[in-house]
Amino acid sequence: MSRDGMNYQPLSAATEQVVKPGEFVFAASHFDHGHIYGQISGLTSAGGTLKYVFDADPERYAKVLEQNPGAKAVSDFQEILDDPEVQLLTSAAIPNLRCGIGIQAMDAGKHYLTDKSPFTTLEQLAEAREAVKRTGKKYAVCYSERLLSESGWYAGELIREGAIGRVLQVLNLAPHNLAAAGRPEWFFQKEAYGGILTDIGSHQFEQFLTYGGGQDAKVNFARVDNVGNPEYPELEDFGEASLTLDNGVSCYCRIDWFNPKASRTWGDGRTFVLGTEGYLEIRKYIDVCNGGGGKIFLVNNDVEQMIECNGKVGFPYFGRLILDILNGTDEAMPQEHAFKAAELSMLAQQMGES
């Protein structure tokens, strides 16, 4: 970021390639959620080389093979685990299977980058913490609502640079299209997806920790409910949670499956961050009645400014993750941060269920 007179603007134009072809080799498996495509392109655009894909349904990875001519599909997951050249496995399995797949990969000497949510139970989290210790490998989580959102990422940079002073509150509204007809069976099975705060909510909780700058939090209140979809009894279509971070920052999120049909996007996601010297609002996916998303609205003691972020920020996380793996560092997203976001979202889920 730089400040040009009174104006804030992102500087980096495109995602930097941090390695040459072949220097960082990875495999992609379990294409159960479409997030896998963002994870793959995030890694390849940072210079990573995709060597293998694995999924029961070849249609899901056909395009990926086209885009990555050096990659090949394998019919046995074990082939990936057995190849010492593969440094990382990325996958987007059914949520309650993500942890088992990750630990399998780590025990085979691979780092792991999973779609969020990384877990559906606190027991899985405990096993993953243990696996990190045992193997020395990373259990990284692609919290895409920030890592694959240029405005979401840049908001973090603005906050870190002090553009709104000391942060007082992070508030997140996260509506989603239900689009029930196109959803797989597991989407409606509580055991598989883990609950609305555990599943989608892990995004929001990760943003709480990042923007709010906390290491831990107390869950003050949480609610999970089915308020409008009785035909799917295990679906939670509404969730909310209030937290206070260990540094005093207030956090609140609402998550729902009620994005209306006339919306031009899958969800008018908003993030509001209030600081002592200003506030910012992120309109991530749409600027309602005013065009597309990827915008930050910043008001502080000097400026009232709209900052267009799409195409200007890139996705720095993936290059940093690759460098962390190559250098043995923990900078892209500290392991404990990734785990803590999931832990808090599951604690909130438990409170909401009780």
Added chain:
Amino acid sequence: MSRDGMNYQPLSAATEQVVKPGEFVFAASHFDHGHIYGQISGLTSAGGTLKYVFDADPERYAKVLEQNPGAKAVSDFQEILDDPEVQLLTSAAIPNLRCGIGIQAMDAGKHYLTDKSPFTTLEQLAEAREAVKRTGKKYAVCYSERLLSESGWYAGELIREGAIGRVLQVLNLAPHNLAAAGRPEWFFQKEAYGGILTDIGSHQFEQFLTYGGGQDAKVNFARVDNVGNPEYPELEDFGEASLTLDNGVSCYCRIDWFNPKASRTWGDGRTFVLGTEGYLEIRKYIDVCNGGGGKIFLVNNDVEQMIECNGKVGFPYFGRLILDILNGTDEAMPQEHAFKAAELSMLAQQMGES
């Protein structure tokens, strides 16, 4: 409201005069908060006749006398109470004095329209409930963030007409300019203003009940704090509360005194109402980086529409209040609704303090 093809739009152009000059006579006293001017103009533009003003500081009412040549200033408050022609007293006293003044007026046979917050303690509320029973007079409250906001009012009409289906959540962000230098002493005295959720918060809680359609609520969580102004130890500069209405609607508000200096308004107040068939956002006082406020952004299953409200809705509350008084009805804002909003805000305040 009418629906013109696919578009929603307010129909009423200006506030209707519901009475002829002299048919509804009122007095205005205790100009401690500038809200008094909105209360007076609300009543006069609905046809009310201002007969008296009373305040220790003549500068505060000089302009009101110019605008209302038939009105006269009195130096003794008792003169107002003794005049049987006066049907209502409106005032904006220091908050902890509002109830005593109201009961005095009611016992003298006047209805009462006070600035919010109507009370600073639950004991005052109990006394006012008793006074309503004893005198048969109204203890009305000008919750101006809805009653004097055209977009705030019209949002209620849209919701009542079903534009967003069944309401699931009402969420309110209410930042305010501190502007400490220009504030009177009582502003910083907790006993006088009652706490941030009691004082400002009563606006938000009134909107919860109106938009959410509930009669009562459970306070799930509340926080009041001084997070950035240690030089004013009795000031609460941050407040938040989570409620669930008795019909299941979720409510959340954040209130603060951190509106930044470069803001073009005293506070970028927002209200989000989520329904089963759509959502709306009210940008009341500013549309950040995009001009003025008074706008509703509505997205449902048919439209994505921005609705300009200023100058098109008027302030129907005041005429309805006058008619209620003349006809012995309780339509403008049921007495119990006005009291319940204050009660819930004070219960949240207590929870925040504990």
